Amino acid sequence: MLDAARRLIAPSARSDVPAFMVMDVMAAAARIEAAGGQVIHMEVGQPAAPAPASAIAAARAALASGRLQYTEALGIPTLRARIARHYGETYGVDIDPARVAVTTGSSAGFILAFLALFEPGDRVAVALPGYPPYRHILRALGCEPVAIETTQATRWAITADMLIAAHRRAPLKGVLIASPANPTGTMMTAEALRDLIDAAQSEGIRFISDEIYHGLDYAFEAETAARLSDNAVIINSFSKYFCMTGWRIGWMVLPEPLVRPVDRLQGNLAISVPTLSQIAAEAAFDGRAEMEAVKHGYEENRRILLDGLPKAGIEKILPVDGAFYLYADVSRFCDDSFEFAQRMLQETHVAATPGVDFDPLQGRHFIRFCYIAAIHRGHVARGFQFQRLVQERLRYVVGGDLAAEQIAAEIVLFAHAARRGALGDEGVGEEARADAVGVDRIGADSF
């Protein structure tokens, strides 16, 4: 390409956000399916069930009327009122419908919240492991995501002490948490959430709570930040509990001073949220019984995995509190979970997501399983033939018991040999893998 043309179409630096690696896994799974293989999909975090029948019926009726027009920027008033009522019904919390803003999925909620709360250059804390778009959207908007690494010691959540320590190192303007979280599936207790909100607010740090997986809690009931503070920004969505990913509809509960700024931002950025989806969303609340049945399916899947994975040798699993994710440490088998996921897909046709998507530091030790589709015990067994294969091979190669690091070293050698031979060019996104390893070199606190 000519230099002049290249200059004219050079993308902005802010658009240079990493791609989602799960897309590579999906593409590889699709290739297997195109060749006649049957893949067990545990890679993508989207419900397999349809939207509630009540939502679909309302959308049909609206379509039949033939007129779908812009709505108020903050959303159809009856939908905002219905969302406010949901807080009373679910949590016993009184929310003024005037504080509710309807958004194009929670994804648009993040953009609106970050624009309303932060200036370019502001530092905003997020947990590692965590949902990658938090970091990428902040970056694209000129803010600085500050990754706080979480561990088992704090149940994989940011604590008040961790937040304050990061704030003392360099001032933070905000913090964003999710409970239940993606990719870990872990939840914060009400006390842990209260302590964190109190610490943030006493230090002048703005608090954003991503509650998109509320309703999908198994270990204990999820607490809403809306009960704990009128100054927290709550972000939620119809995508997960209500199985409405493609409808692109979510909401925020805003502190009163942010309502008008978000109204102005949304009016300018999008005018309003798709009307058909708003109408469907309001009716979705009538489909809760149907959605509870879907949730019971997840619970059954969760039980099968919790029972089956340890038998397959995967024992180090983070608390499987909520959402529909199980995050497991596979470092016993492989030094690189990307390679692990790649081989598991190729050899057993089970698709899962390597942790490097969610955590550039420790993610290479972890795999995320999404237990949304029907899982059968046979699937678990089939999915983990890979581990058995590896273990048998190791027994054959060296015999006897091995120290963990010897096992890891052997498996890396084995996996490399196998890739040169059997896997050939079938490997998943080598370039993406190199990128992921690249971010590893960046500091632990900020990237």
Ligand SMILES: Cc1ncc(COP(=O)(O)O)c(C=O)c1O
């Ligand atoms: C933690 C978390 N937040 C937000 C989203 C975005 O969802 P949506 O824009 O569909 O509401 C996702 C999607 O997977 C997620 O996992």
